[in-house]
Amino acid sequence: MSSSSPPGDTPIWPLFQTILGSITQVILVCVSGYVLARRGILDKSTQKQLNVINVNFFTPCLLFSKVAFILSPAKLRELWIIPIFFLLVSGVSLVVAWFLGNVFRLRPSQRNFAMAAATFMNSNSLPVALLQSLRCHNDTKDAIIGRALTYLLLCSTIGQFLRWSYGVHLLSKADPLEEEIGNTTGFQDDATHGHTTSHQLRPRTCVAPNRRHTTPVFYSFPSTPFLDAVNLPPEPETDSISDSDSNPDDDELQIPVWSRPSPTFLQRVGRSVRSIWKKVTNFLTPPLWASLISLAVALNQPLQHVLEVHLHPVQGAITQAGNCSIPVTLVVLGAYFHRPVEKTEAAPSTARSSWRRASFASSLREIFRLKAREEDRRSRVQQRVGKGEGRTIFVAIFARMIVVPALFLPFMAIGALRDHPPVFQDPVFILSNVLLLASPPALTLAQITQAVSSDTFERLISRTIFWSYCFVTPPAMVGYAVVAMLITKL
Template sequence: MAGGASAFVAAVPHQSHPPFLNLCLLVFEAVMEVVCVSLPGYILARQGMFDAESQKFLANLNTMLFTPCLIFYKIGDKLEISQLGDLAIIPVIFVVQTAVSYGCARVVSRMFGFKKRATNFVTAMAVFGNSNSLPISLVTSLAYTIKGLHWDKIQGDNDAEVQARGLLYLIVFQQLGQFVRWSWGFHVLLAPPEAYADDEDGEQGRLEGGQYQDEPEAEALLQEFADPVANGNGKKNGLQTSRSDPQLSTSDYGSGAATPMYQDDGSYESEVDSDALSGNSRNGFNGFRKPDPKGWIKQGRHWMQKQSDRASSGTVNACHKAWASLPPKVQTVLSAIWRPVSKVLNACWELMSPPLWAMIFALIIAAVPSLKHYFFTKGTFVNNSVTKAIKQSGDVAVPLILVVLGANLARNTLPQDQLDAEDPVLEKRLVWASLLSRMLLPLAIMAPLFALTAKYLPISRLEDPIFVIVVFLLSGAPTALQLAQICQMNNVYMGAMSRILFSSYVVWILPSTIVLVMLALETVEWTGAV
């Protein structure tokens, strides 16, 4: 294929273009890679071996384990702190792309007459494009197939360096997208239907300014500190009260086993069978009975919970005493300061998720040379043990996403009650609005804007041909596959999500990707980057 491209370059004036049929074959190979990994999931789902609960379990597992490992390994290994200044143009382009996609989604949603919940869904489909599996496959292939992508500012530039730079660009774009996706996208745009329960059509809810309006736990704790007399000596402290609140004890991810319920006197409503704790015998062995491991586990869990509660109660009591010892004016000033700070901290904490924690840890390690040496230098103990384990787990993330994608395309696995609750007409309109807002309108705006920027602004990174190709691929890429995970976890328009993925990755992916690559190559040639 490379030889055919070279012959074509000698024959036609468009030196950056491979033969059109070769380009189509290249794109088709990258698309087929996605199809081949997704196909087993579709087949298993059609055979009834991959039901909706299994898909949701795998989505949660991927979010909690494999995706954080992938993010940690890629950022920590590839990113150099010295490169951050030179790559500063990437966040700017990311913000512009996100703003353009957001604007397109809002305009299209208004044209379709959507209310808040549907508008947020279309916005998520528009602003979060695929920056992982498909673009990585394309960049890897293009770096070795298309001649003329070498950057003249790098002495001795070769295909391997072109590929490495392309992957680095994708990683930075990818992690910026991950941060926004698992914060704003997870908690706001694709919030569960219950967040919109106050609206007559399920479209309006408790989201106001990007936050839930429930009183933050930190603010509740402040109330405890501000009024220690009303709360006695902490016998009924704020932590105990908050734990008895079912809203605050529910996990964001809906996982975890049942927990003991607190009584008004601070005691526990035991979940253990009373016979397991007494000497009563059901089999006549003098008060002894067959060992009950489950009962022991529950007793151990209750004992640990009691110890934890005693420790937290002591901490709160100490804080109450320290607070009471302060002058009233100091208490007033600290209260005024703490209220807005606690709201900000609570909002940040609510936005955090395992992938975001992984990204923060990876940035810390990348910023500390000694830590990066231990984690990512071959031969060190940490690299041979911890890092290799993380890499193996991270390598599972993308294939697992694609397998779940294939299962999502088999609509017979989606929860029937969810499908029955969705309006078929609304579902079709959501699909069309999402495709317009993601794969057509942003590209129509970004393509000329970026071409003019690369042509006339003296920014060195815009002269790198592979960078231009990466930007174009991301401008019109299909909807991110991870949105299927979030929709499954939060039960958000799962039927519409399935149709969007089918339309994006089966129907439109091949022609749209060919157009993206051709536009990128035209821009590379027009700007004189080759």
């Protein structure tokens, strides 16, 4: 990895072993989630509850521990180029995925998913594991890891800001097609069951309920042509009129709008402030709050010193809670691969009497017939909703791991050739950024999709993670690592 080492010293096999080891760890934790879901321990409701706990507690602790106790104002001043580089990569990834989504005619929600998967890359576990396996003749392993963590941590911090702000906005947009399918389900059910009985097709006779608090006074007279005539019990006419007139709801006075006092200046200001604060709180998710607070702590060195030295148990508790975030995310992600089979109703017992079996025969035939129609309708709906999933996965992976690295690698080579900015003189910086450019989609996307869109992207995110990590990442990351080493020799 140094300028004095020949290209033949490039450690291909250790790199490949490291990549396989990192992916195997992810797969094993996901398999445990699948087994738990298959045994019924990790059902849908439990998955949602785990994700809620993860989003509101474990992930904020992870973000706080990674930023508040490591970054400092001096590091931020020295590495000003990294935030600019990361934002530029994210913006280009977003545009590339949007363009490819339009070319492949993806639906709006699928295009948004592809844009999110292409923009938010794995900036923690996989690049760090790869950099730990590298060696440099003129540098120590601890120094390499220390500088690499600093580079990747800045990118990870900015990435978390983007994921839990704009990423949530992208993945929370509903698909118009799925909304239409959901809204028309009830009408299709009515149409399916409408032929079973003839009286359902006839117009129903409406009889007004006896609710004096909602019926106007003049509807109480029998001569008024409204709805059906109802035989009223013999009552003195005066009582009926007096009862109707005594109803306070019928004679309620409506205050004209012009007579209401206009709000004062302070009331208008308070209303505007409350409206703005409500929008801000809806936008700021718990992980985003944690990122902002951790950045404030990192920029305040006295407060950072208090947390690290005088409040060490607090720091340890936050760090331990943050270490639970990624495993919980992977367990829930593995549970997504399990598709529970719907239980069918058991047939009636043979011990029942013959007359009861005969009476149920026609009903059971009708129930099974309707159930077959319902299953057929659901399969058609799932085909419409799932149409384009393969193209969506292709767009997300192709944009994230092929197109974006191809666009930025020439600029990385030019920067290494001219050693400008000065940070390009560090080979670890070049390796970190190249691995970050080609890194697969972030695993936390599963956490975000479950939090903001429930089960809408469950199958899509699981398939995207499976294809990108199991098939594309091993050869791609080895190739990009070799390219990065060649760039450092320029």
